[in-house]
Amino acid sequence: EDQVTQSPEALRLQEGESSSLNCSYTVSGLRGLFWYRQDPGKGPEFLFTLYSAGEEKEKERLKATLTKKESFLHITAPKPEDSATYLCAVQAGGTASKLTFGTGTRLQVTL
Amino acid sequence: ETGVTQTPRHLVMGMTNKKSLKCEQHLGHNAMYWYKQSAKKPLELMFVYSLEERVENNSVPSRFSPECPNSSHLFLHLHTLQPEDSALYLCASSPRLAGGGETQYFGPGTRLLVL
Numbered sequence: 187e188d189q190v191t192q193s194p195e196a197l198r199l200q201e202g203e204s205s206s207l208n209c210s211y212t213v214s215g216l217r218g219l220f221w222y223r224q225d226p227g228k229g230p231e232f233l234f235t236l237y238s239a240g241e242e243k244e245k246e247r248l249k250a251t252l253t254k255k256e257s258f259l260h261i262t263a264p265k266p267e268d269s270a271t272y273l274c275a276v277q278a279g280g281t282a283s284k285l286t287f288g289t290g291t292r293l294q295v296t297l
Numbered sequence: 298e299t300g301v302t303q304t305p306r307h308l309v310m311g312m313t314n315k316k317s318l319k320c321e322q323h324l325g326h327n328a329m330y331w332y333k334q335s336a337k338k339p340l341e342l343m344f345v346y347s348l349e350e351r352v353e354n355n356s357v358p359s360r361f362s363p364e365c366p367n368s369s370h371l372f373l374h375l376h377t378l379q380p381e382d383s384a385l386y387l388c389a390s391s392p393r394l395a396g397g398g399e400t401q402y403f404g405p406g407t408r409l410l411v412l
Contacts, residue, residue: 218398
């Protein structure tokens, strides 16, 4: 059974204080690992897709990396507007595009 | 309208009511999904449709009934729900199925409260 574990559950940073969020996964035949951002009361907003170990993607202050067992979302010099819940999901091989999600990391960035 | 839209955004219903959630995608995608998001739990996949055909039903109770009349629209018909069904219901779409790392794009969700 596919599993995704995210840590920490919650993280509080000061503006400008860089950190990383972790997503550990167990999946049979990884097809893709996805990062989403979710604001309260809204749907998840797509950030990145990573397909193979060693791959990295960047967008503004965010950088996602992937190994064979985990993915990291690095946040460099965060701002208050980066406050959100960050969700990680994996997709295994198969005929339906099922995503298995973690429970997320709730990030709060303060001034 | 762009992306994935959902209506209504908020819904309060009694256990004996019948209501429907609507999802529309403006991305030209062929696959659509319903997810349930409850507090402190991961998103749970409920149903998957590809080209209007249901391809997955994740052991969802029969009080939830999906309908996909075309590749742009998806409905979730609700009847005789229980208070534990209160949650955020999310619709998503992707270009196609095939398990090949297709990115799913989500709508804003419908916040459902069952009294």
